[in-house]
Amino acid sequence: QKEVEQNSGPLSVPEGAIASLNCTYSDRVSQSFFWYRQYSGKSPELIMSIYSNGDKEDGRFTAQLNKASQYVSLLIRDSQPSDSATYLCAVNGGSNYKLTFGKGTLLTVNP
């Protein structure tokens, strides 16, 4: 059973701080890793994808991948109240098209 684990939160940070969201996965052959943002009552929105070990930056977002530790994280710099949402980690393994999602971490950014 392939598993993706995230802390459910809520994670509360003050406006302007760095929010750090973490995710671990069980399938060692996983190849692709994604972070989705989901606002309450809305659908998941893809915000980051990462495929290689190391860091990938896109604006205020940085994804970090460590395949040896089976760990992927998302950093949000200069957090804004509009970043308040549930963040879903998703992992794709091997050659198939399936994504396994974690249950998400609820992030609250306080003004």
Added chain:
Amino acid sequence: DAGVIQSPRHEVTEMGQEVTLRCKPISGHNSLFWYRQTMMRGLELLIYFNNNVPIDDSGMPEDRFSAKMPNASFSTLKIQPSEPRDSAVYFCASSLGGGRGNEQFFGPGTRLTVL
């Protein structure tokens, strides 16, 4: 550019009725996915299609659920008969498919309530 389109956005029905959810994937995408999301179980993959062919339906909860993709631009998820435990948000997603082109893009979802 149009994203994934789903209809209806909300559906309220009574137990035992047939429910049909519809999805139009992003043009040019050849993989389509149906998910169900609940508070208890999170986001679960029900079935996915590649080039209109069902590849994996292991997530379909039982025979009451069926899905079709008659062409590249349309898919349906049918529940017959519906039960209160089917109440959830159902998402359709599509992707280019294959290798690293498997970023999935979600539709707005259908919120289903079975009374």
